[in-house]
Amino acid sequence: MVEIRFHGRGGQGAVIGSEVLARAFFNEGRYVQSFPAFGVERRGAPVMAFCRVDDSHINLRNQIYEPDHAVVLDATLIETGGVTQGLKKGGSILVNCGPDSNCFRGLIDTGFQLYGVDASSIAREYRLGSASDPIVNTSILGAFAKATGLVKIESVERAIGEYIPIKTEENKKAARTAYEQAVRK
Amino acid sequence: MRQLLKGNYAVAEGARLCRVKVVSVYPITPQTTIVERLSEICASGELDAKFIKVESEHSAMATLVGASSAGVRAFTATSSNGLLLMHEVLHWVAGARLPIVMTNVNRAVSGGWNIWADQTDSISQRDTGWLQIYCESSQEVLDSVIMAYRLAEKILMPVMLTYDAFFLSHTTEVVDVPDIELVDEFLPPYQPEFKLDIDNPRMFGGLMSPDYFYEHRYTVHKASQEALEYYPEVCREFRDIFGRDYDITEEYRTDGAEVIVVTTGTITSVVRITVDKMREAGRKVGLMKLRMFRPVPVDRWRSILGNVAKVVVIDRNLSPGLGGVFADEVQAALYSLENRPSIYPVVAGLGGRDVTPADIEGIINHALSSDDPAGVPLFWGLKE
Numbered sequence: 001m002v003e004i005r006f007h008g009r010g011g012q013g014a015v016i017g018s019e020v021l022a023r024a025f026f027n028e029g030r031y032v033q034s035f036p037a038f039g040v041e042r043r044g045a046p047v048m049a050f051c052r053v054d055d056s057h058i059n060l061r062n063q064i065y066e067p068d069h070a071v072v073l074d075a076t077l078i079e080t081g082g083v084t085q086g087l088k089k090g091g092s093i094l095v096n097c098g099p100d101s102n103c104f105r106g107l108i109d110t111g112f113q114l115y116g117v118d119a120s121s122i123a124r125e126y127r128l129g130s131a132s133d134p135i136v137n138t139s140i141l142g143a144f145a146k147a148t149g150l151v152k153i154e155s156v157e158r159a160i161g162e163y164i165p166i167k168t169e170e171n172k173k174a175a176r177t178a179y180e181q182a183v184r185k
Numbered sequence: 186m187r188q189l190l191k192g193n194y195a196v197a198e199g200a201r202l203c204r205v206k207v208v209s210v211y212p213i214t215p216q217t218t219i220v221e222r223l224s225e226i227c228a229s230g231e232l233d234a235k236f237i238k239v240e241s242e243h244s245a246m247a248t249l250v251g252a253s254s255a256g257v258r259a260f261t262a263t264s265s266n267g268l269l270l271m272h273e274v275l276h277w278v279a280g281a282r283l284p285i286v287m288t289n290v291n292r293a294v295s296g297g298w299n300i301w302a303d304q305t306d307s308i309s310q311r312d313t314g315w316l317q318i319y320c321e322s323s324q325e326v327l328d329s330v331i332m333a334y335r336l337a338e339k340i341l342m343p344v345m346l347t348y349d350a351f352f353l354s355h356t357t358e359v360v361d362v363p364d365i366e367l368v369d370e371f372l373p374p375y376q377p378e379f380k381l382d383i384d385n386p387r388m389f390g391g392l393m394s395p396d397y398f399y400e401h402r403y404t405v406h407k408a409s410q411e412a413l414e415y416y417p418e419v420c421r422e423f424r425d426i427f428g429r430d431y432d433i434t435e436e437y438r439t440d441g442a443e444v445i446v447v448t449t450g451t452i453t454s455v456v457r458i459t460v461d462k463m464r465e466a467g468r469k470v471g472l473m474k475l476r477m478f479r480p481v482p483v484d485r486w487r488s489i490l491g492n493v494a495k496v497v498v499i500d501r502n503l504s505p506g507l508g509g510v511f512a513d514e515v516q517a518a519l520y521s522l523e524n525r526p527s528i529y530p531v532v533a534g535l536g537g538r539d540v541t542p543a544d545i546e547g548i549i550n551h552a553l554s555s556d557d558p559a560g561v562p563l564f565w566g567l568k569e
């Protein structure tokens with residue numbers, strides 16, 4: 001079983017991102033669960049979402065406490081959002097990180113595999129959300145496919161096509177661009 | 186066809202597949218997305234039903250009293266405080282023998298505002314006469330809507346299906362949505378013997394004097410119990426057509442068990458994980474999943490639990506001053522047995538508190554290491 005935890009802020013699309021990722025795995029024949037941290041969501045407030053993947057029906061019904069992968073849609077959550085909490089040894093952290101910012105400074109020498117992508121710029125390029133509050137979920141999923149190799153970028157694109165009714169092509173292109181730009185840190 | 190659905194959408198699919206004719210619903214978290222989906226498919230024509238907007242859950246159920254009395258298949262969905270607002274009408278529906286099906290998302294009842302999983306809402310409707318079926322997965326919820334209409338329309342009793350807030354209602358998972366033609370084969374159109382009909386007038390809901398009321402109540406009781414006789418046929422036919430089996434009470438790895446854990450809802454899935462793990466380590470533990478709660482499948486409970494030393498009953502509900510209600514009912518069902526097991530009542534997970542495989546292992550170890558259940562509930566995981 002693979003467990004993935006999304007960290008974002010209300011409005012960035014973490015919950016939908018988790019849904020689309022689950023769909024991408026489902027498109028490859030896997031069993032999945034996707035769910036938000038159960039509660040009340042508010043724009044700008046920290047949000048978590050979860051995605052579980054396995055080869056058979058998943059009986060585990062709890063929130064994810066020890067993920068294999070953390071996906072961070074807003075780098076300011078690294079310090080305050082419990083990104084590394086419970087993360088499995090050798091697990092990966094993928095961060096939406098601009099070219100000038102120093103997102104990874106708190107994560108050096110933690111033993112986690114670190115990946116970065118400037119998802120905000122990519123989302124702005126494709127006019128996803130507003131310039132001040134870009135919706136970065138589809139971009140970060142493209143980067144996730146590249147960073148982890150767990151799911152094909154084509155499956156992510158197909159899932160976007162099935163699940164995102166607005167600016168579908170732009171979202172697919174954003175995912176593909178992020179796939180190409182994601183780098184190991 | 187296999188799809189990815191949230192539990193709430195699986196419910197809406199169930200209603201669509203059953204070709205319900207009247208839907209009357211009032212939104213409440215965490216049921217709201219059922220209302221959204223039903224209104225969409227009623228508007229698009231995917232479901233050819235009258236969607237009636239109302240100002241409260243009381244009216245939602247009252248509307249269905251009219252619809253069902255007029256002889257059509259009627260559906261609603263609610264949760265928590267909404268279910269409680271229906272309470273008066275629920276008694277009426279069962280007394281009037283109307284085969285309405287409703288899904289209830291198990292959510293804690295306020296005060297102490299809480300929108301998370303807790304069964305106290307449906308438990309407190311225990312004595313209304315509605316059949317109650319507790320579901321463990323989104324697949325089971327969808328399938329149970331279909332089975333529920335078949336059962337309800339045969340015995341003329343209403344059925345309430347329940348499932349956990351968020352753990353199912355808001356979780357997307359793989360669900361096999363059956364072909365509607367197969368559902369048609371399993372569930373023929375509803376054709377009641379008696380209905381409101383201006384060409385053939387009858388009186389419904391008249392005054393019932395002491396000369397009649399007692400016998401009337403007895404027939405309601407007998408009708409509920411008829412579900413126990415008819416359910417196996419429903420279950421068998423459903424399995425033959427759709428390939429999925431939903432025993433009225435499920436046994437899981439109970440062979441030679443020293444302790445059997447009794448559960449409902451999504452905690453059941455978590456217990457399966459723990460039972461598998463403990464069995465691998467040579468521990469003799471098993472599971473009884475309580476699916477139908479009303480009527481009480483008392484013979485089945487006795488045959489499963491009659492030969493085991495210890496029974497742990499986990500309740501995600503609370504009757505203050507007593508403890509968990511399932512534990513109370515299981516104890517009552519087993520009391521007349523000569524070699525009745527020791528019962529360990531456990532309350533856990535109220536208001537959506539997570540119950541993990543480690544919690545379940547702790548609960549089982551507590552029962553295995555204790556010789557005296559003391560008859561009082563263990564409140565597992567209480568913070569100091």
